Amino acid sequence: MKNIDNLIEELHLDNQLLLEEMPDLGLYMDQVIQIFENKLQQSKRNEEDKVLTKTMINNYAKGKLFFPIQNKKYSKKHLVLISLIYQLKGALSINDIKITLDKLNGKITNDDFNVEKIYSSYLKLSEFNIERFTGDTKDAREEVAREVSELQDEDSEYLEQLLLIASLVNMSNLYRKLAEKLVDNLPREIEVKEKVKENKKKDS
Structure with missing residues (x-):
């Protein structure tokens, strides 16, 4: 069997979207998709797979997995939530992800919660x-x-x-x-x- 260490290395497990790689200015959907594709393409199982698509983002929005965007632009907070969704969807259903992130979304919109701190903890x-x-x-x-x-x-x-x-x-x-x-x-x-x-x- 192929050396297990080599297989683990090929998984690029440390390939995460970092906070410093998320712009502070608002981004349009195509720009959001490009950031995720550029950063996480090595994590894909197959070359033709997509990290993120317009359909995915629209479904997340319709399912209220993240709070509403303003003027068709996604903030850094949205990128943090989308990154968390990307990780969670590997094991949880969309409904479970909504339940998991529901209070966090509320804290961001109602209490101006610093979601970057919780994301930093997640990365650690x-x-x-x-x-x-x-x-x-x-x-x-x-x-x-x-x-x-x-x-x-x-x-x-x-x-x-x-x-x-x-x-x-x-x-x-x-x-x-x-x-x-x-x-x-x-x-x-x-x-x-x-x-x-x-x-x-x-x-x-």
Whole structure:
């Protein structure tokens, strides 16, 4: 099997859109798409894949995954949210992403929350996650190799790949399911509104 370290290197796991790469001035949709394509093209599985398209952005807007734009221009805050959406959609449904980002969008629009700080924290955590992932993958590779060696089959290389794929997907599913449970425990927008109404009644 191809050296696992080389495969991980080909993933370009540290390829993230950084804050300093996001302009402070408003951008039109085509400019937003160009920034994401230029930065994240190495992360694509296939050359013909698109990092971001007009349809995707329009769907995010219709689904209220980010707060409304002004004068057809996207602010730096919008780019931060779109970058988070890009990462989250690898594991979560659009509805789950909406629930996850709903309060953050509200804090940005109502409280002028500095979303750049939370994005910086996310980038730091991503660096730690890459180190953790590299170590966990090495352990998984060694465990799979031990299992396959006991099978003593002539197709050991294929079986090693098969078990490693299944093991990695299993681990991915465990993380995804926990993330979904965390989403399920987030307060829904309607629940927040009901609580606000209840508090107003108590105060009156």
